[in-house]
Amino acid sequence: MYLTQLLFVVMSMFQDSTKVAPMDTLSVAYSDKWMAAANQGEGFFMSFMSSNNLIFVVLGVTLIIWTVLIVYLSRVDKTISKLENQLNHSSNEA
Amino acid sequence: MKVWKYLIIVWMSLVIVGGFLIQIPFIPILEQTARNLFFHVPMWMAMYAMFLMSLYHSIHYLRKTDWLADIKAEAAAKTGIVFGVCGLLTGSLWARFTWGTWWTFAEPKMNLAALALMIYVAYFMLRSAFDEPKKRARISAVYNIFAVSTIPFLLYVVPRQLTSLHPGADGNPAFSEITAAELRFILYPAMVGFIALSYWVYEITYRAYRVRYISEQTISNPQ
Numbered sequence: 531m532y533l534t535q536l537l538f539v540v541m542s543m544f545q546d547s548t549k550v551a552p553m554d555t556l557s558v559a560y561s562d563k564w565m566a567a568a569n570q571g572e573g574f575f576m577s578f579m580s581s582n583n584l585i586f587v588v589l590g591v592t593l594i595i596w597t598v599l600i601v602y603l604s605r606v607d608k609t610i611s612k613l614e615n616q617l618n619h620s621s622n623e624a
Numbered sequence: 625m626k627v628w629k630y631l632i633i634v635w636m637s638l639v640i641v642g643g644f645l646i647q648i649p650f651i652p653i654l655e656q657t658a659r660n661l662f663f664h665v666p667m668w669m670a671m672y673a674m675f676l677m678s679l680y681h682s683i684h685y686l687r688k689t690d691w692l693a694d695i696k697a698e699a700a701a702k703t704g705i706v707f708g709v710c711g712l713l714t715g716s717l718w719a720r721f722t723w724g725t726w727w728t729f730a731e732p733k734m735n736l737a738a739l740a741l742m743i744y745v746a747y748f749m750l751r752s753a754f755d756e757p758k759k760r761a762r763i764s765a766v767y768n769i770f771a772v773s774t775i776p777f778l779l780y781v782v783p784r785q786l787t788s789l790h791p792g793a794d795g796n797p798a799f800s801e802i803t804a805a806e807l808r809f810i811l812y813p814a815m816v817g818f819i820a821l822s823y824w825v826y827e828i829t830y831r832a833y834r835v836r837y838i839s840e841q842t843i844s845n846p847q
Contacts, residue, residue: 613832
């Protein structure tokens with residue numbers, strides 16, 4: 531219940547406002563005008579990311595890399611823990 | 625921990641600090657996101673390095689039937705996927721604030737990169753389909769050679785023939801023509817640093833997989 535509400539809040543944070551992407555890149559293959567920055571849409575997330583000459587986009591990119599690497603390493607960590615448990619278990623039996 | 629790992633920590637710290645602090649020319653729309661060049665592009669270079677290493681070990685396996693080579697190929701492919709996912713996600717965020725959308729099907733490089741990753745996901749699905757280690761190693765080594773041979777076409781040849789928002793595509797100026805020279809002072813160290821970091825991640829994965837393989841073998845054939 532609370533989880534779904536939280537999910538909704540998080541999703542609406544990332545969602546663009548009713549004005550969808552200013553340039554329709556789905557049907558128009560390429561335009562020499564990049565119009566995205568002119569109209570970034572509303573919402574806390576969008577206006578925060580667009581502030582300060584888009585520097586927070588760079589922060590977001592570094593955080594994405596950091597998160598993916600940490601998630602991956604913690605998974606490898608889990609694999610190793612499982613092996614260690616097995617090893618302890620088998621040495622107790624012997 | 626070996627010395628080169630401490631070296632990577634220091635090197636990468638300097639790259640990140642330099643990437644945020646270096647003076648860069650102002651380009652409208654791109655603005656400060658030009659700094660993403662130091663983080664988004666090396667992800668792909670690290671992925672290529674890992675996939676090439678995976679190819680090397682797969683060929684080595686087919687020639688020598690060394691089970692360690694199979695484990696190495698698997699670990700390298702896994703690490704390559706991790707960096708490829710980083711590249712896709714960072715590219716998606718960058719695209720939202722410069723091109724105006726998280727994802728577009730009009731952009732060939734973006735979609736073909738996702739396709740390349742899916743080809744590598746299939747490599748792991750193929751591996752999981754076999755219980756017998758020798759059969760799994762041989763067939764997945766052959767598949768891996770196919771998978772890596774698609775990479776240059778998917779990410780270099782085809783995107784350059786089509787209109788694309790990425791630099792170097794048909795009708796666009798190439799990377800070397802539109803990139804300020806000073807960006808290279810960070811970009812190349814970042815490439816070296818991230819490839820070295822990916823090697824470190826690969827090494828940890830390889831060690832874990834190697835021990836797992838040995839423990840599986842001792843469980844199935846107790847002495």
